[in-house]
Amino acid sequence: MSSSREFVSRTPVQGGATDQLRRSNLSNVLGLVHREGPLSRAELTRLTGLNRSTVGDLVAELAELGLVYEALPTTGNVPGRPSPIVHAQSGVVAIAINPEVDAIHVGLVGMSGRVLAKVRLEAATAPTPADVVRLASAAIAGLLSGREASLRVVGIGVAVPGQVRVSDGTVREATHMGWAEEPLSRMLSEATTFPAWAANAANLAMRAESVFGAGKGVDDFVYFIGGASGIGGGAVTGGRLLSGAAGYAGEFGHSFVRSRGTRCSCGATGCLEAEVTQAGLLEAVGLAPAEAGLLGSRLASSRDPGVRALISEQLDLLAIAVRTAVNLFNPTLVVLGGFLSDLYDAGGREGDALLSDAIRSAREDVRIEGAASASDQLLIGCGELVFSELIADPASLLLH
Ligand SMILES: [Zn+2]
Incomplete structure (x- = not known):
């Protein structure tokens, strides 16, 4: 839990001191329900250190804003009056967009970090920013159609395979896509009227992993994610995401x-x-780009010597990068996402060699874990980008 706190947005909160304190407490309670799942009022009281009646007031205000609801627990034989359970409202959603060289992924992500619906829009060539805005806008309309009454869209989060200036969502450079200096968030916001934010795709997948996945509660880990548009990554050190001066680390x-x-x-x-x-790797096992979901099973089951040799060679090259990361950051966990997870799994025992050349003291007690599917992880990360803005100041974002 300690690491995920660091990802909360730094959007300034305005107002008087009492108002600021109330907003900060609202943010704290909503953040806990978002990250930890349903919590009883008693647990919220313990985790926030606030008194019971204050927690009750905050929960009531969040319920009035339509962000949470309370229900009595359905099971358990705890004596006395049961503490109501506070749940995130499932209809509060973020729209997630992840453009890649071969497709645009668009999804709806709930506040609990679940992908509720998604589509993959094939692209014969790398889409331009204008293509992304046009195709994603149509896909969003399709995903929301018929559900307008039950859904409340907080905003759009975009995962870009390239460097993004987080302050204004400008894509500085996405070399695989052929983009430079593209104001993508502003373009999406103007086209859809929803507020939009953008960030580096690998960093967002890492945030998803940190809040909901293998990195939950881990203060020192490195993350590698591979997809159609290349390989990205990130490091959490001492519970903080290493961002660098402008977010390009x-x-x-x-x-x-x-x-x-x-x-x-x-x-x-x-x-x-x-x-x-x-x-x-897809070509070696005879799969098309759209069939990347089958890559893991194809690689693992292949007995073709050419494919086995390729797996071995690719793992050797990956090991050099993993060794460098382990030597530099001394993590306790290395998470491999996307096709790198498929590659690692297919290597079987060879995968252990990913760490063998790291210096002995740094590689001690390091675990390697595969992450969930790259595409879902990226969409959940887009959701995190949006929900962190909501959680930073729940009342004011909903007024826009
Ligand atoms: Zn390069």
Whole structure:
């Protein structure tokens, strides 16, 4: 829980001191219900350190805003009056958009971090920002159609495979997409009238992993995620997401892994993402880009010596980047997401070699874990981007 707190937005809260305190308490209670799932009033009282009547008032205000509801527990034989359970309102949703070189993923994510619905829009070539706005707007209309009465959209979160200036959602550079200096959040907001935020895709997947996945409660971990548009990543150290000066830190995809290697989209050669690719693995097992969901099972079951050799070679290259990350950040956990998880699983015992060249003291007690599907993780991360704004100041965001 300690690590996820660091991801809460720093949107300034305005108003007098009493009002500020109330808003901060509302934020705290909503954040707990969001991250931890349904909690009793008694648990909220304990976790916030506030008194019972204050928690009761805060829950009532959040319920009035339509963000939570209370229900009596259905099971258990605890003597005395049962404490009502506070749940996040399931109809409060974020729209998630993840453009990739071969498709645009659009989804609806609930406040509990569940993907409620999603579509994959095929793209023959990398979509332009204008394509993303046009196609995603139509997909959003389709996803919301017939559900307007039961859903309340907080805003749009966009996961971009590239560098994004988080302060205004401008895509500085997304080399695989061929984008530079694109005001994507503003374009989406103007087209849909929903507020929109954008951030680096790998960082958002990592946030999802940190709040709901393998990284929950882990203060030091590194994350690698591989998809159609390359490899990204990030590091949480001492419970804080390493962002760098402007939010561009954690580009493990551009770790140098091979001398005289392939030219990378960044202009350098021998980068991890130029050497270890989803497209290469899909081709080796005869799958189309849209069938990436089948990659794990195909790789694991393949007895083709060519495929086995490719798995081995790709794991060796990945091991160089993992070794560097472990030596630099001394994590307790390495999370592999997307096709890297498929690759790791397919390698079987060879996967253990990912750590074997790290310095002994740094590799002690390091676990490697595969993350959930890359596409869901990215959509949940988009939801986190939106819900962190809502949680930072629940009352004011809903007034817009
Ligand atoms: Zn590169």
